[in-house]
Amino acid sequence: MEGVDHLADERKKAEFNVEAMKIVWAGSQHNLEVSNRISKLVADDPAFRKDDRTMLPRKELFKNTLRKAAYAWKRINELRLSEEEASKLRFYVDETAYTDLHWGMFIPAIKGQGTDEQQRKWLPLAYKMQIIGCYAQTELGHGSNVQGLETTATFDPHTDEFVIHSPTLTSSKWWPGGLGKVSTHAVTYARLIIDGKDHGVHGFIVQLRSLEDHRPLPGITVGDIGMKFGNGAYNTMDNGVLRFDHVRIPRNQMLMKVSQVTREGKYKQSDVPRQLVYGTMVYVRQRIVADASCYLSRAVCIATRYSAVRRQFGSQNGGPETQVIDYKTQQSRLFPLLASAYAFRFVGEWLEWLYTDVMQRLQANDFSTLPEAHACTAGLKSLTTSVTADGIEECRKLCGGHGYLCTSGLPELFAVYVPACTYEGDNIVLLLQVARFLMKTVSQIGTGKQPVGTIAYMGRIEHLMQCRCNVQRGFAELSADLVEAAVAHCQLIVVSKFIEKLQQDIPGEGVKQQLEALCGIYYLSLLHKHQGDFLATSYLTPKQSALANDQLRALYSKVRPNAIALVDAFNYSDHFLSSILGRYDGNVYPKLYEAAWKDPLNESVVPDGYHEYVRPLLKQQLHTARL
Numbered sequence: 001m002e003g004v005d006h007l008a009d010e011r012k013k014a015e016f017n018v019e020a021m022k023i024v025w026a027g028s029q030h031n032l033e034v035s036n037r038i039s040k041l042v043a044d045d046p047a048f049r050k051d052d053r054t055m056l057p058r059k060e061l062f063k064n065t066l067r068k069a070a071y072a073w074k075r076i077n078e079l080r081l082s083e084e085e086a087s088k089l090r091f092y093v094d095e096t097a098y099t100d101l102h103w104g105m106f107i108p109a110i111k112g113q114g115t116d117e118q119q120r121k122w123l124p125l126a127y128k129m130q131i132i133g134c135y136a137q138t139e140l141g142h143g144s145n146v147q148g149l150e151t152t153a154t155f156d157p158h159t160d161e162f163v164i165h166s167p168t169l170t171s172s173k174w175w176p177g178g179l180g181k182v183s184t185h186a187v188t189y190a191r192l193i194i195d196g197k198d199h200g201v202h203g204f205i206v207q208l209r210s211l212e213d214h215r216p217l218p219g220i221t222v223g224d225i226g227m228k229f230g231n232g233a234y235n236t237m238d239n240g241v242l243r244f245d246h247v248r249i250p251r252n253q254m255l256m257k258v259s260q261v262t263r264e265g266k267y268k269q270s271d272v273p274r275q276l277v278y279g280t281m282v283y284v285r286q287r288i289v290a291d292a293s294c295y296l297s298r299a300v301c302i303a304t305r306y307s308a309v310r311r312q313f314g315s316q317n318g319g320p321e322t323q324v325i326d327y328k329t330q331q332s333r334l335f336p337l338l339a340s341a342y343a344f345r346f347v348g349e350w351l352e353w354l355y356t357d358v359m360q361r362l363q364a365n366d367f368s369t370l371p372e373a374h375a376c377t378a379g380l381k382s383l384t385t386s387v388t389a390d391g392i393e394e395c396r397k398l399c400g401g402h403g404y405l406c407t408s409g410l411p412e413l414f415a416v417y418v419p420a421c422t423y424e425g426d427n428i429v430l431l432l433q434v435a436r437f438l439m440k441t442v443s444q445i446g447t448g449k450q451p452v453g454t455i456a457y458m459g460r461i462e463h464l465m466q467c468r469c470n471v472q473r474g475f476a477e478l479s480a481d482l483v484e485a486a487v488a489h490c491q492l493i494v495v496s497k498f499i500e501k502l503q504q505d506i507p508g509e510g511v512k513q514q515l516e517a518l519c520g521i522y523y524l525s526l527l528h529k530h531q532g533d534f535l536a537t538s539y540l541t542p543k544q545s546a547l548a549n550d551q552l553r554a555l556y557s558k559v560r561p562n563a564i565a566l567v568d569a570f571n572y573s574d575h576f577l578s579s580i581l582g583r584y585d586g587n588v589y590p591k592l593y594e595a596a597w598k599d600p601l602n603e604s605v606v607p608d609g610y611h612e613y614v615r616p617l618l619k620q621q622l623h624t625a626r627l
């Protein structure tokens with residue numbers, strides 16, 4: 001029935017002020033107001049339609065993305081949107097595009113690694129989109145091992161230029177988003193060679209395509225790497241391949257904040273750590289953590305609403321069957337994900353603060369917190385993206401068969417999100433970085449150095465003080481266990497930031513109580529999952545473990561009547577969710593039925609191909625049957 005809210009009874013059960021929770025989720029009243037305004041702007045504009053995305057062939061899909069990106073830019077300028085509003089617009093348009101890499105990596109790379117003079121030259125062009133850039137680091141042969149990159153940038157003192165070259169097939173740049181078909185420029189990572197000496201990997205601004213006719217410049221071979229996983233999804237992006245054949249660029253196009261090459265060909269390093277060349281990755285990892293809660297909450301919103309609509313078994317005296325959300329098994333799969341969405345929201349806020357703090361310290365030449373910032377961004381990126389990708393898939397299963405339909409919104413959401421476990425650092429490779437940081441900390445505790453920040457707790461673990469460890473010895477052999485330790489460390493950060501959030505003043509009737517329940521679900525479900533470890537190490541007795549499980553079940557019951565309101569607080573429009581199962585009004589069945597008839601296969605009653613391939617079979621069967 002149109003216009004009826006099938007979830008109205010569920011909404012009436014809420015024991016807290018949903019509007020106040022919306023503010024907590026958005027971060028502030030101001031953020032909520034901007035979100036509401038921009039979300040409506042996008043939803044009301046047919047140019048941002050996306051319900052046909054999974055059905056479009058690649059070329060059409062890609063052209064459509066180009067159209068949307070150009071239109072979004074036009075609207076940003078017409079409406080004079082601020083950076084914050086433009087970024088919200090990109091969020092609600094909800095289509096991965098070359099612009100993500102231009103704004104998200106190309107510009108930050110120039111800002112972070114370019115000198116003031118370089119920034120003055122390149123940033124105004126990039127801000128006006130008079131040049132479009134990408135981040136060309138990964139090669140066919142190496143992604144994780146950045147120091148293994150093979151592209152060379154050889155200084156030619158006669159012409160005061162670098163010669164950028166791809167010496168092998170495996171040195172071809174491979175994967176950069178926006179590179180395949182759109183970017184005019186790339187921040188390209190290459191080994192700096194001066195006078196035969198290899199100075200390691202550095203960033204260079206290289207023009208790839210003509211600003212007149214968009215054709216590749218001499219010496220450049222460039223194209224798209226082909227279709228990726230899923231329909232629609234990440235195929236709106238032109239991930240590219242790029243080869244250089246002795247391409248010359250002026251010396252001043254090496255990004256020279258961290259190290260410089262003089263006119264005479266002298267290599268000089270600033271006082272800043274060379275790891276700042278990796279700074280763009282730290283920035284983007286932080287952004288990815290902030291985004292994880294958005295993707296997870298979206299899937300959880302769909303699965304929660306549908307679980308309240310869907311009924312199976314349990315009818316008494318001809319009454320309605322049981323809502324599947326009332327099954328404890330459904331709750332034990334769904335509610336920890338709901339709790340994780342909130343937990344990731346708060347840890348994302350904290351990480352943004354940490355990143356800003358580190359950047360301010362770097363400005364003042366204080367590099368002391370850089371290793372911790374690297375460990376936190378790498379570890380939390382790994383944890384939150386893994387849980388989110390697995391969580392989206394779990395939400396699909398929680399929706400039963402209908403979750404497998406593209407109209408549920410979940411298959412595309414999974415396909416577009418799952419590469420986050422790989423890009424910006426493979427999740428295991430990143431956890432190994434955290435493990436290395438933890439082992440270094442243990443070795444420093446042994447020398448009497450007190451750990452601070454997110455590792456302060458290690459100083460309170462008695463037996464660690466007696467440990468003497470060499471970071472390398474046994475590291476590879478024990479790396480699988482060390483990765484588990486790294487995950488546990490990151491989970492501890494998430495839990496402690498959730499608890500810190502609860503210590504703040506949180507207005508709104510019942511809001512804090514709901515967040516306390518979610519926080520409990522978050523840590524108790526982790527405790528439940530890893531109870532074997534806790535029991536084996538005697539951190540818990542079997543009795544405590546059983547009590548914790550009782551408490552977890554009690555919290556599921558506490559959250560149950562509030563579940564719909566807790567996902568309403570994410571404040572997602574139907575346009576943004578793009579899911580029949582997750583509709584705000586819960587009017588699922590008529591809309592599923594209606595959508596099926598819109599599928600291109602149903603445009604004709606007899607399908608194309610029937611006469612060639614089906615009818616001959618049927619005729620043959622008829623003949624056999626007569627025999």
Ligand SMILES: CCCCCCCCCC/C=C\CCCCC/C=C/C(=O)SCCNC(=O)CCNC(=O)[C@H](O)C(C)(C)COP(=O)(O)OP(=O)(O)OC[C@H]1O[C@@H](n2cnc3c(N)ncnc32)[C@H](O)[C@@H]1OP(=O)(O)O
Pocket residue numbers: 072086087090099100101103104135137138143144145146147177275276278279281282284287288370371374422423424425426429433436
């Ligand atoms: C139109 C309107 C507006 C629109 C707005 C749009 C906004 C968009 C926002 C977009 C946000 C997101 C977009 C996402 C798109 C993503 C697309 C994907 C991009 C990519 O994937 S880019 C490529 C990423 N590649 C990687 O991540 C590679 C992973 N590998 C590495 O990071 C490293 O090489 C390594 C860490 C594995 C290195 O290991 P190792 O060889 O041991 O290291 P070394 O190089 O020798 O260095 C050792 C020491 O350095 C420390 N270290 C390492 N990394 C860092 C770091 N990043 N920061 C600080 N320190 C670092 C390391 O710990 C060692 O220290 P130690 O010697 O132990 O003290």
Ligand SMILES: Cc1cc2nc3c(=O)[nH]c(=O)nc-3n(C[C@H](O)[C@H](O)[C@H](O)COP(=O)(O)OP(=O)(O)OC[C@H]3O[C@@H](n4cnc5c(N)ncnc54)[C@H](O)[C@@H]3O)c2cc1C
Pocket residue numbers: 101135136137138141142143144145174175176177234239419422423424425426427428429432
């Ligand atoms: C959708 C998408 C977009 C991307 N966009 C960009 C972009 O814009 N710009 C760009 O430069 N790159 C981009 N990339 C590339 C991306 O950054 C790399 O793919 C990523 O860093 C992983 O590197 P890899 O492919 O070399 O994986 P590999 O390192 O080859 O990983 C293969 C396997 O080996 C394991 N492994 C690797 N090293 C170790 C180790 N030391 N110890 C234990 N196990 C290990 C990994 O865990 C993994 O299981 C993108 C990738 C994707 C999928």
